[in-house]
Amino acid sequence: MIGIDLVSIERIEAFIAKHGQRGLERFLLPEEILLANKPETIAGFWAAKEACSKALGTGIGAEVGFHDIRLFKNPKGAPLLELSPRVKDRFExxxxxxxxxHDxxxxxxxVAMEKRRA
Known part of the structure; x- marks a missing residue:
């Protein structure tokens, strides 16, 4: 399962200008906000969560919300993602x-995902 998303950094800058911290909290977890210190990083995180939801075939909504997808970085700074246990189990x-x-x-x-083998 594969998902991809493209987002304009300018669009995210406008979103931040309009909604501020409260807007960030709508789609980022507290630990993600600490990592997302630049508009291009925030845009990348938005795109990652959208791509993840597309890989699951749902989009962001009732089945998979922004906070069901946790983004973090490995020790070398590469992005990683983790699904909530509910979503991980539901979609196996x-x-x-x-x-x-970003450029x-x-x-x-x-985002690429593998289902559990039966």
Whole structure:
């Protein structure tokens, strides 16, 4: 299962200007807010969560919310993601891989997932 998302960094800057900290809290967990100190990082996190929901085939909504997807970094700074136990069990997900990049005003994220074997 694969999902991809592209987001304009300018769009995220406008979102932050309009909604501030409260807006960030709508889609980022507290520990993610601490990591997301630049608009391009925030845009990458938005794209990652959207790409993850697309890989699951749901989009963000009742089945999978922004806070069901936790983003963090490994010791070398590479992005990682973890699904909430509820989502992981419901969709029978064994593993997830994430890649984020940003350039020329855009952030892109790709998520690949493997289902548990029966």
């Amino acid at each position: 997900i064994d593993s997830c891989a994430l890649s984020i990049t 020329k005003g855009f952030a892109i994220a790709v």
